[in-house]
Amino acid sequence: xxxxxxxxxxxxxxxxxxxxxxxxxxxxxxxxxxxxxxxxxxxxxxxxxxxxxxxxxxxxxxxxxxxxxxxxxxxxxxxxxxxxxxxxxxxxxxxxxxxxxxxxxxxxxxxxxxxxxxxxxxxxxxxxxxxxxxxxxxxxxxxxxxxxxxxxxxxxxxxxxxxxxxxxxxxxxxxxxxxxxxxxxxxxxxxxxxxxxxxxxxxxxxxxxxxxxxxxxxxxxxxxxxxxxxxxxxxxxxxxxxxxxxxxxxxxxxxxxxxxxxxxxxxxxxxxxxxxxxxxxxxxxxxxxxxxxxxxxxxxxxxxxxxxxxxxxxxxxxxxxxxxxxxxxxxxxxxxxxxxxxxxxxxxxxxxxxxxxxxxxxxxxxxxxxxxxxxxxxxxxxxxxxxxxxxxxxxxxxxxxxxxxxxxxxxxxxx
Numbered sequence: 001x002x003x004x005x006x007x008x009x010x011x012x013x014x015x016x017x018x019x020x021x022x023x024x025x026x027x028x029x030x031x032x033x034x035x036x037x038x039x040x041x042x043x044x045x046x047x048x049x050x051x052x053x054x055x056x057x058x059x060x061x062x063x064x065x066x067x068x069x070x071x072x073x074x075x076x077x078x079x080x081x082x083x084x085x086x087x088x089x090x091x092x093x094x095x096x097x098x099x100x101x102x103x104x105x106x107x108x109x110x111x112x113x114x115x116x117x118x119x120x121x122x123x124x125x126x127x128x129x130x131x132x133x134x135x136x137x138x139x140x141x142x143x144x145x146x147x148x149x150x151x152x153x154x155x156x157x158x159x160x161x162x163x164x165x166x167x168x169x170x171x172x173x174x175x176x177x178x179x180x181x182x183x184x185x186x187x188x189x190x191x192x193x194x195x196x197x198x199x200x201x202x203x204x205x206x207x208x209x210x211x212x213x214x215x216x217x218x219x220x221x222x223x224x225x226x227x228x229x230x231x232x233x234x235x236x237x238x239x240x241x242x243x244x245x246x247x248x249x250x251x252x253x254x255x256x257x258x259x260x261x262x263x264x265x266x267x268x269x270x271x272x273x274x275x276x277x278x279x280x281x282x283x284x285x286x287x288x289x290x291x292x293x294x295x296x297x298x299x300x301x302x303x304x305x306x307x308x309x310x311x312x313x314x315x316x317x318x319x320x321x322x323x324x325x326x327x328x329x330x331x332x333x334x335x336x337x338x339x340x341x342x343x344x345x346x347x348x349x350x351x352x353x354x355x356x357x358x359x360x361x362x363x364x365x366x367x368x369x370x371x372x373x374x375x376x377x378x379x380x381x382x383x384x385x386x387x388x389x390x391x392x393x394x395x396x397x398x399x400x401x402x403x404x405x406x407x408x409x410x411x412x413x414x415x
Contacts, residue, residue: 057389060378062342063326067370070319070361074245078236078259078312080304082227083296084200089222090215091193092116099211099223107198107226114223116215118194125187132180139173146170202228227306232299234259234275236312237290246280246293249316257295259304260311272303272310319356322363329374330354330362339368340375340382342390347375349384 098115149163205225249255255277261269275297340347352367
């Protein structure tokens, strides 16, 4: 009975919470209707704007196809190598008494770099000289005796055997004197080795041995490394498919080679120098399918440094009166290369044949005429027959177009 009386009380307590739930649902519904009314005009306006812009010309940047002479380059990566590299060693043993160069100093051929203690080798030279003088005195006496014996033999005062023995002694002493002279030459040569001179004209590196150390001819570590920087060499490689073009360039004369700096990301920078191709290796590297080449650079400003990596461009020929467009104008699709030609305010998609292409120019061999305008920027929004308006490029872009960049990849053939 008590429980029956408590249940209505509990119901009476919970009942007032239901009207608040209905109020909250009504507020949410009103907010949703207000949001729909608020955003409806904007959506309609954007759609109307898109519909109004559908027929507007698309702004593009265009360039004119022109005929001019184009140098054909093959691009690769190379390593700078000193023209001559010499590790200066001592050829005699002894204390290193002097080092007469500064690290990083330019030295001439024959300039003294270091000095080994010469006293031991000077003494050996003096000893060999004294020995020769002694033997020469004995030789002179033996020759006098030989003349005397020959006179006695002529007068039958002695036997011929005595004269022959004396003649053999003279010959023996003469040979001994010649041996003494050889000993003197050897000692003088060893003494000259105590003065260590530069064998080439170049630049010294870091000193490997300090004065006061005992040096030996058998030491594996030299005193210093001298490298010749002017001229300097660049070693690089090209695919073996370029062999015929390189061989023809060598037959025509000196093939021009350009070297460009590389930044930390591997992109090419400013030109470092111009040289000529000096060596084409006599075999193809079968492991990589490449040919090795060597170019010689004057390196007057020393912009090339041994061990550095550079981008290399080898000019193999010149295409005369070629039809040229900027590389950005050439697009590629399933059917091959094509360009968008501007004609009468509209663009026409036109298939072309590309004979040679690099980062500076694309040579079109078929499908285009000189004087036609081709789109170089804005082609991603174009299709055949779209209306366009040609605009001028931004000043920064125009400046970059006037300044040809160095290569970053190999030249492409065909199309």
